[in-house]
Amino acid sequence: MTEAGQEPARLPVLLEAVLSVGSELELHATLQHIVDSAAELCAARYGALGVVDPERVRLTELFTAGMTEEQRAAVPRLPDGRTGLLGALISDPSPLLLDDLAKDPRSAGFPPGHPPMRSFLGVPIRVHTEVFGNLYLTEKAGGGPFTEEDLALVRVLAAQAGMAIGNARLYETARRRERWIEGAAAVTTTLLAGRPASDALMCVADRARLLADAAAGVVLQPTPEGGMEIVAASTHGDPGDLVGTAIAPGSPVLEQLLGGEAVFIEDSATDPRMTTHVRERFGPSMMLPLRSGGQLIGTLALPRARGGPPYDAVDRLLASQFASQAALALVLADAQHDREQLAVYEDRDRIARDLHDLVVQRLFATEMMLESTRKRSASAPAGDTVGEELSRAVDELDSTIQEVRTAIFALQQPPTDTPTTFRGRVLRETGGAAVLLGFQPSVHFAGAVDALLTEPVARDLLSALRGTLAAAHRRAEVTSIEVEVDAAPSRVRLTVWDDGRTESGTRGTTVTWESEL
Template identity: 75%
Template sequence: MSDEPSEQAPSRGVPRSPRLPVLLEAVLRVGTDLELRATLQQIIDTATALTDARYGALGVLDAGTGTISELFVTGLSDSEQAAIGDFPDGHTGLLGALIEQGEPLRSDHLADDPRSCGVPPGHPVMHSFLGAPIRVHRKVFGNIYLAEKETGHFTDTDMTLLRVLASQAGIAIGNARLYESARQRERWIEGAAAVTNTLLTGENASDALMTVAERARMLSDASAGVILQPNEEGGMEIVVASTLEDPAGLVGTAIAPGSPVLVQLLGGEAVFIEDSATDPRMTTPVRSRFGPSMMLPLQSGGRLIGTLALPRRRGARPYTDVDRLLASQFASQAALALVLADSQHDREQLAVYEDRDRIARDLHDLVVQRLFATEMMLESTRRRAGAEDTDELLGRAVDELDSTIQEVRTAIFALQQPPAEAPTTFRGRVLRETSGAAAVLGFQPSVHFTGAVDALVRDPVDGQLLAALRGALAAAHRRAGVSAIEVEVDATAVLPDGRSGVRLTVADDGHEPDGSRAPTVIWQAPL
């Protein structure tokens, strides 16, 4: 016996019942929010209320596998959802039958329906069921599942109402997807532009890579954004990591040579992973922490800078085709920006070096030569003069000129050092001074450190020690026969007055103009 026969309108299939205003209101309400996830939750809430169902769910189907990739539910508390556990894949039972059939499906007694396979442990008991597919542009986007009608079994009218609502939901979802896609593209374009602007302002290499990783992580809603680069062993190593947690567990992690995924990465190919923890291509020890992942080449003009990896947590929603396309475009833009920034940095360094070399050459050719000539004239005059006061006066003038020459030569020596990124540690600054000296001396000075120099030597002592080191290296450069220089920085030294201090010792194998052995320079200061 057909229920509610007098309320049907066969010519249109739309119920003419007291619930018609409710249906119209539901149709108008669905899709008022253009945010896709909010729209999906709104659809299932509306369908549940419209049909007097106790439970409702909207399953979004994965376009590739046809399984349920996301589930929006209503009528279940958080504790009930936790008791159920993972949601079904949609391939079995009535859910699978609905996917295969592609048409509305109803069951009045789930326990007696041969298509039903029961419910998992922890799932509420359900007797009646009503389901309908949602089509977006003629393709099934997902299904609406309703269960346990509170006033009895689901009726023909309920099925018709759900069919109309599902049709309207398809339109609303299509609009929401278009809006979300447009907004998503806009965010990625803005992110790529921001990265380009930031990189071209002159960041160093490490900060530039971190900028790319951090912005990509935020745009892709990933758990981490990491950049891998080839290492000396022939594998690839994580060099920077942006994550909300401690990145120490990621930085330094390497993909060993011979890993299946390594050939693709070194070849500049994009790799898309459904589940990092179970994919056999993934061999790193941190893979168990992540699920869906994208590994995108940072490549421009045939030059492979590295790989941008964007893993999400296990159980997180998978990346869509649009996500992959936009992230790949971002990686290409970021790689180009990195290459341009590197080239700009090289040009700026070259310009600085050329300018410093010109200044040093001018100082040496003009200033030092004139000062030296003046010193010689004064020295000759002093020897000829007989007056004692004149001798003392000229002696002081000669000493001042000699000191000036030493200072200018020290400045020339510093200017001739190749420009480089300023080290952040005291040890690094000392090594930078000696490396710069090697470019002028033709050999590398030997450097030894004693004690925790980075922790103990602080401002202003560090600046004074570096100035003394620079002067000692410049003085050694002027001596004849210098083929070796030994530099020692001792942060555990005991000063003559008994205080703890730092001692700088610079010794070389050169000779003074009179043939005597070059003196050892010793500089010390309390800490």
């Protein structure tokens, strides 16, 4: 039978191949189905479909048919399409039919371990007007060359494949976009739940790493020196020495980042713009500004492992949109935290006013009444203990007023800020000691301690207080500590009393420290 007679017999095979390549929606499955169908249609021993990256003018993926896993493993590296006949098809996407590819001057030979091949058929696959890739067939069954009829059949299959690939790409892009949108929404929900700032940055890094299929997700923030430092890192394992890694001021990539410009890198290990010591372990990378309302919060970096697939245009677009959404969420979360803190401050200030205006005034009035009663009872008959009891009541009220005033002062201090006043620094020391002691020492202030104490005297007094509290903690059975700071125009006195048991067995120790002003 002639080849022309064979052509109608292959039409059902072509029809089946055309229908089958359009049955898949998942892109990788579609591409593998296309190359398998082409090899079967033309009775080719080997087939390959190379995906072309138009930006880099090279192959980024290669799907094969007819090669076993052992044969693929024997080839040290698959061709990238920069040279040889594969490169010629990329630079000139036209059908190519050769009886012996080794005799073509454009051939660059085969790498070690590659199976021998002679006959060759190559056809570009177009998606609309864009060249998506090329379909290659080699080694026609029976040892003969590929025919013009083979070429015609493969061109029909390639045309149908272009439509199938277009549909699969739309489906895959929609799924990827959906995942990124869901990830951005999850990050926003998590950040607005009131998590600490460090947890918020880690949440952004971790979610972005998973969505981008990256080896690491890191967040960098500007440093006072003008550089950028990694403050949060998410990896498959231990982030190791990533956190704390800094980009020095003046780095070319840093100028782009500080200017709010995204940076896309082909290979972190070889790109001269990358200067950190961790770049050796990474390949393709995206560095995206976390920017909202003109404010640069930081940078989100998503490096892939060495040899990993480069990011395509869809990856870049979706990751950039995610970074913008994450930056907005971080700003909103920070604003929400500020509002919550303001509400706390306002509530504390209200409590302090209520304590001062109501409780302290009533306690003071009660003390005055008791003091007046005590004076009137001074003329009572001998042996009457009413005066002593009243004196103790007055002393207790005075002590209570001092405690309430100390509490008022503590409420007026921002809960997370470092205290700047001397009173605040004393309360910080006693508060720290309370963690070890298991109870809060009582603190009394007398005189204008904040106005009278100079910084050197304040440092010495705080050092003495720290040492005295530590010594009290070492004593047995300590259940109560009283601290009093008494400032006068010419001197300041620190008195610390505790009820712990001394080495001699007695209870109660008083330590006094005094300095001139």
